[in-house]
Amino acid sequence: MLAGGGGRIVNISVSHSTMHRAGFVPYGPSRAGSEALSRIMAADRRDAGVTVNLLLPGRATATGMLPDDVPAGRDLLEPAVMGPPIVLLASTEAWPSLCGLRQSPS
Numbered sequence: 001m002l003a004g005g006g007g008r009i010v011n012i013s014v015s016h017s018t019m020h021r022a023g024f025v026p027y028g029p030s031r032a033g034s035e036a037l038s039r040i041m042a043a044d045r046r047d048a049g050v051t052v053n054l055l056l057p058g059r060a061t062a063t064g065m066l067p068d069d070v071p072a073g074r075d076l077l078e079p080a081v082m083g084p085p086i087v088l089l090a091s092t093e094a095w096p097s098l099c100g101l102r103q104s105p106s
Contacts, residue, residue: 007089008094009053010089013031038100053100
């Protein structure tokens with residue numbers, strides 16, 4: 001990516017409250033680590049034409065990966081809602097103004 005003059009990285013994470021839920025080890029710390037990595041990479045690689053952003057679904061997505069204690073019938077976000085913001089953040093139009101964001105798609 002650096003040799004090619006730049007690129008786009010879009011990481012997906014969860015809300016802070018989800019990271020701190022009981023029973024979410026090692027999921028919570030791994031998400032916190034990916035957020036820190038995203039922020040550091042955004043700062044370190046911005047001048048090289050690489051944008052790094054973090055997209056948050058805002059609520060649980062209907063991916064079948066919910067813990068057992070999530071109530072049945074909960075309003076879930078369809079994964080397709082993440083598509084348009086990912087396309088925007090991965091576009092050439094995103095540079096240089098959209099870098100280092102932690103953003104919900106809504």
